[in-house]
Amino acid sequence: MEGTVASALDQLATQTERSPALWATVVPAIRQMIITGALAPGEHLPEGELAKALQMSRGPVREALIELEREGLVVLRRHRGAQVIALTADDVEEIYTLRLSLERLAIERALPRLTDEHLATMDEVLDGMRELGPEYEPQTALELDLAFHHVLYAAAGHARLDRAWQQIRSQVAMFLHSRHVARRDFHEIAYAEHKAIRDIVAGGDSAAAVEVIEQHLIGSYHRLIAARPD
Structure with a gap:
């Protein structure tokens, strides 16, 4: 996994660990990382790696990525997974x-x-x-x-x-x-x-x-x- 994504996943796991509503923290945490550039434009966001880092099933992670696509921060492509948007x-x-x-x-x-x-x-x-x-x-x-x-x-x-x-x-x-x-x-x-x-x-x-x-x-x-x- 690319270094910036691995580092961001470590940070995300730290932010969300022991949360009583773990899934509810995923969207704002990933959103913030994209907005601030911790996850750079064009970075791939492997669903499985995110789920593993957060110690949760892939379902909530998938829902989070869908929500971030609605906000225009993530692109979801069939068979290619999620990617941080690169805006021209x-x-x-x-x-x-x-x-x-x-x-x-x-x-x-x-x-x-x-x-x-x-x-x-x-x-x-x-x-x-x-x-x-x-x-x-x-x-x-x-x-x-x-x-x-x-x-x-x-x-x-x-x-x-x-x-x-x-x-x-x-x-x-x-x-x-x-x-x-x-x-x-x-x-x-x-x-x-x-x-x-x-x-x-x-x-x-x-x-x-x-x-x-x-x-x-x-x-x-x-x-x-x-x-x-x-």
Whole structure:
């Protein structure tokens, strides 16, 4: 077995051992390893090896890989098993243009539904962004970024929109993590950009809110492309 996969399996087994609901930890653990690059794009994920490392039957492992395929992180091929997705520049463009469409709808619907609680949550996330320094952890930046945007989807009150977002969220997370590793400037731009979004949605101007989210996501896309090795 390739070294990175073997190392990741050791880590996965350590994370999930003695869990009272062992199978429930498999999806988030493998997901996190893919998002952070511990399992690299193109890596094979042998079902039998995963099951052995986790000391469980192959059934729960197979179900976990199917779920990760739904999230766009794993490719399942007949007779070839599971493989970590390798996303191209075209994939990035497709996912970001889809995200832009989803977030336009989210912010339009969120405006009349925003509560003081939603704004307070945004403010908590903004406090975390403001406290980041040059040595921030990429995972911390990723979590803060997604937490802020989650408020907009939650406030939108649109179940199908939320499901559409969940289908691409893990791929977006993988992009963002790699961007934070390659280009360490989140602490310089995140607070100001997200604070502008918060203030505009709090003011209730729908056209201005759509414009600011478009500017933010287009900027995020271009920064990601600039940070990619291809």
